[in-house]
Amino acid sequence: MEKQKLYERLQELHRELENTSSVDERTEEVLERLKNDISKLVREEASIEEEQEGLTRNLSEAVSHFDEEHPRLSMAIQYVLDSLARMGF
DSSP states (O other): OHHHHHHHHHHHHHHHHHHOOSOOHHHHHHHHHHHHHHHHHHTTSSOHHHHHHHHHHHHHHHHHHHTTTOHHHHHHHHHHHHHHHHTTO
């Protein structure tokens, strides 16, 4: 059940990332890293367990980066982090 919720949140976050526009170079790097991580998981090319460390690190960095300029995106990222935490990651 919790894993299904996580996948739903990942898909939601992926849509938010795709719709984010007008960003600087650093933000573009953060977005690309997250899109790649999430895309692998959503397509189930990797398991959460395999990608957990990098994903958690990238998500945490992104929350800080997007907090002021993209609060909606930051909130979506935080939901994913919360889901990972509830799953013990």
